[in-house]
Each structure stands twice: as C-alpha cells, then as structure tokens.
Amino acid sequence: MEYVVAAVILLVVLIVGAVGLVVPRMRRRDLPPPPSVPTVPPVEEEIPPLIEQPGAPPAPVVVEEPVVETPPVVEEEPVVEKPVVEKPEPSAGRLVRLRARLARSQSVLGRGLLSVLSRDHLEEEDWEEIEESLISADVGIEATQVIVERLRERVRILGTRTVAEVREQLIEELVEALEPGLDRSLKTASHEGRPAVVLVVGVNGAGKTTTCGKIGRVLIGDGGTVLFGAADTFRAAAADQIQTWGERVGAETVRGPEGGDPASVAFDAVKRGIDTGVDTVLIDTAGRLQNKVGLMDELGKVKRVVEKHGPVDETLLVLDATTGQNGLEQARVFTEVVDVTGVVLTKLDGTAKGGIVIAVQRKLGIPVKLVGLGEGPDDLAPFEPKAFVEALVDGDA
Ligand SMILES: Nc1nc2c(ncn2[C@@H]2O[C@H](COP(=O)(O)OP(=O)(O)OP(=O)(O)O)[C@@H](O)[C@H]2O)c(=O)[nH]1
Numbered sequence: 001m002e003y004v005v006a007a008v009i010l011l012v013v014l015i016v017g018a019v020g021l022v023v024p025r026m027r028r029r030d031l032p033p034p035p036s037v038p039t040v041p042p043v044e045e046e047i048p049p050l051i052e053q054p055g056a057p058p059a060p061v062v063v064e065e066p067v068v069e070t071p072p073v074v075e076e077e078p079v080v081e082k083p084v085v086e087k088p089e090p091s092a093g094r095l096v097r098l099r100a101r102l103a104r105s106q107s108v109l110g111r112g113l114l115s116v117l118s119r120d121h122l123e124e125e126d127w128e129e130i131e132e133s134l135i136s137a138d139v140g141i142e143a144t145q146v147i148v149e150r151l152r153e154r155v156r157i158l159g160t161r162t163v164a165e166v167r168e169q170l171i172e173e174l175v176e177a178l179e180p181g182l183d184r185s186l187k188t189a190s191h192e193g194r195p196a197v198v199l200v201v202g203v204n205g206a207g208k209t210t211t212c213g214k215i216g217r218v219l220i221g222d223g224g225t226v227l228f229g230a231a232d233t234f235r236a237a238a239a240d241q242i243q244t245w246g247e248r249v250g251a252e253t254v255r256g257p258e259g260g261d262p263a264s265v266a267f268d269a270v271k272r273g274i275d276t277g278v279d280t281v282l283i284d285t286a287g288r289l290q291n292k293v294g295l296m297d298e299l300g301k302v303k304r305v306v307e308k309h310g311p312v313d314e315t316l317l318v319l320d321a322t323t324g325q326n327g328l329e330q331a332r333v334f335t336e337v338v339d340v341t342g343v344v345l346t347k348l349d350g351t352a353k354g355g356i357v358i359a360v361q362r363k364l365g366i367p368v369k370l371v372g373l374g375e376g377p378d379d380l381a382p383f384e385p386k387a388f389v390e391a392l393v394d395g396d397a
Pocket residue numbers: 202203204205206207208209210211232235238286287288346347348349350371372373374375379
C-alpha cells in the first residue's frame with residue numbers, strides 16, 4: 001500500500017511538472033510580436049555641385065525652412081506735435097478767383113449801369129440815373145462827372161450802340177478812372193543784407209492787423225520770407241493775433257510788453273529781420289489815436305527809429321471800404337502824417353459801394369495796391385484795374 005501511495009504522488013508530481021512546461025510555450029505563441037524598434041537608415045548627405053554638369057542628374061531640391069526673424073524691439077519715441085506750417089497760394093489771379101465776392105457792387109455798378117446804357121434812346125433822365133448809380137456806389141461826385149461826360153461824348157459820336165459796345169465803353173471809362181498806369185507793385189524785395197520794411201497804418205477796426213497777416217501770406221505765397229513786428233502795443237490781442245498769423249506760415253513775430261513803446265518794438269523787429277536774413281519785415285502799428293498830434297508823434301517816432309536801420313520801403317494805409325466817404329476823411333490825416341505809398345482797401349465784399357476804389361485814388365492821389373475781399377486768410381488780392389472793372393460789369397459770368 002505504501003508503494004502505491006508513493007507511486008501516485010510521483011505520478012502527480014510528474015503530470016504537474018509536464019503541464020508547467022507545456023502551457024507557457026503555448027501562451028508565448030499566442031502573443032503579438034513585440035514592436036519593432038525603427039531602425040534609422042544612415043543619411044547620405046547630397047552636396048549639390050557648385051556648377052551643374054551638363055547631363056548630370058538634377059541636384060536634389062533642397063527646401064529651405066523659412067527663417068522666422070523676430071522683429072527687433074523698437075523703443076517708441078515720444079510724439080512731439082509739430083505745428084503744421086501752411087504754404088499759402090501765390091497771389092497771381094486772386095482777384096479773378098474772388099470776383100464773386102463783389103456781388104453787392106456788381107448789382108449797382110454792373111447790371112444797373114448796363115441796363116440803362118443799353119436803352120434805345122438815352123434821354124437826360126437816363127443820364128441822371130447813370131450819375132446817381134455811380135454816386136451811390138461811392139465813385140465820388142468829381143469822378144462821376146468825368147465818367148458820365150466821357151460816356152455821353154462817345155454815345156453822341158458813335159450813334160447806334162449794341163449792348164456789347166456799351167459794355168466795352170463802360171469798362172474802358174471805369175478803368176481809365178482808376179488810372180491804370182499807376183505803379184501798384186509792393187516794394188518788398190530785400191536790399192544788400194537788409195530786409196525791406198513795410199509799415200502798415202490805419203484807423204483801428206479797418207482790418208489793419210488782419211491785413212498785415214494776409215500781406216505776409218501773399219509774400220510767402222509768392223516765394224518770399226517774412227517777419228512780423230507787433231508794434232500795436234495798445235491792444236494786447238493785436239500782438240497775439242499777428243503772432244498767430246505768423247505761426248500758421250512759419251514766420252517769426254517780434255513783440256514787446258503790452259503798453260510798451262511801439263517804436264522800440266519796430267526797431268527790434270527790423271534788427272531781428274536783418275539778423276535772420278528775411279526778405280521783408282511787416283510792422284503792424286496802432287490806430288487807436290485820439291488826435292492828429294498824437295498820431296503824428298507816434299507814427300513819426302516809429303518811422304524815425306526804424307530808419308536808423310535804413311529807409312522804410314513801403315507805408316500801406318488800410319482803409320475800410322464800408323466806411324465810404326467818411327473813411328476817406330480819416331485817411332487823409334494819415335497821409336499828412338506819414339508818406340503813404342499805397343492803399344489797401346478792405347471789406348469790399350461787404351459793400352455795394354465798390355466805386356470807393358475810384359474815389360480813394362482820386363482824393364488821396366495814392367494807388368490802391370491791394371483789396372480785401374473776405375475774412376479768409378487768402379482773401380486779399382493785388383489790385384488790377386481791368387480785372388476789377390470786368391468783375392463789376394460782368395458779374396460772376
Ligand atoms: N468781410 C471782411 N472782413 C474783413 C476784411 N479785412 C478784415 N476784416 C475783418 O475786420 C475785423 C477787424 O480786423 P482787425 O484786423 O482786427 O482790425 P484792426 O484795424 O487791426 O483793429 P485794431 O487792432 O483794433 O486797430 C476782423 O473781424 C476782420 O476779420 C475783409 O476784407 N472783408
């Protein structure tokens with residue numbers, strides 16, 4: 001019996017041992033193959049030949065990776081705002097461009113006169129009507145009589161007239177009354193090492209300071225350089241005003257303390273103009289003067305002091321066209337005090353009395369050199385008699 005038990009145990013041990021050997025082998029056969037480790041083929045570097053051989057296989061295309069450049073860090077500069085300097089338009093042809101501004105005078109002097117003159121028969125009352133039109137347009141009695149007399153003579157001699165002929169005759173007579181031969185050029189060119197000096201005078205409110213600024217723009221627009229002298233020290237705002245005009249066109253302004261000596265400002269302005277080499281020094285003076293003696297004292301002193309640097313080249317009298325014949329009386333005082341070389345007639349856009357140009361020249365014996373036709377910075381035009389009269393007679397045609 002003991003032998004039987006021993007034999008059974010031995011048999012069991014043998015069976016377990018045999019099973020232990022066979023099962024792992026079978027399991028190994030069921031498993032998926034282990035992942036293969038990729039093998040990197042050796043890289044054969046192809047170096048393209050520098051010079052391609054004819055018939056040789058094409059060199060492999062080498063695609064270059066784009067080089068991404070990182071932008072350099074730029075440090076931002078603080079933005080300093082520079083004032084915008086304007087370049088005014090040249091003055092040539094301005095009167096023609098601004099002709100529509102004469103609309104109020106056009107209806108009286110242009111359309112009014114032409115309609116009477118082109119009637120079939122001109123009777124005495126027609127001529128009276130023509131006279132009235134001219135006088136109400138501020139041409140002045142004397143000039144009106146001359147113009148009417150000459151027109152009557154022409155009509156008498158020529159007899160029949162067409163509207164075109166009448167228009168032509170009217171234009172010729174009005175131009176003649178404006179003395180087209182007068183020298184209207186502005187003396188603003190510099191001399192050897194010294195700028196031209198222009199004094200701007202006139203009663204306050206005539207548009208003196210504004211005109212001074214506008215003249216500066218005319219000169220700069222025509223290619224010159226300018227310096228302003230703010231010698232109207234009575235009104236602080238006048239100096240600010242002229243300085244603003246200057247800043248807009250990049251021109252310097254010399255100014256003094258409020259209520260200071262105008263002559264000293266004028267002197268300093270010319271000196272500064274000599275030092276900086278500008279072409280023209282424009283001096284705005286005060287008009288707020290109570291009587292002729294005061295005016296004479298002040299303007300006389302300004303002129304004397306400025307002339308220590310050299311003679312004044314141009315003295316422009318600014319007149320408000322809307323003040324008509326009254327303005328003319330005030331203007332006369334200035335002509336007695338200083339040697340006025342030219343008239344600037346302002347605000348012609350605001351009056352129906354464009355004929356004042358004729359009266360001013362006749363009464364003062366001084367040429368109108370510039371006319372103001374609006375409040376805009378470039379609404380100042382060199383005066384041309386023919387273009388002016390044509391604008392009046394033909395309107396905005
Ligand atoms: N419509 C019109 N207005 C003008 C013209 N010229 C000047 N003015 C206006 O007239 C006003 C007076 O001008 P200013 O230049 O201040 O006069 P001013 O003579 O210098 O006066 P004071 O400095 O007080 O002596 C302003 O409002 C101008 O804009 C012009 O041709 N036409």
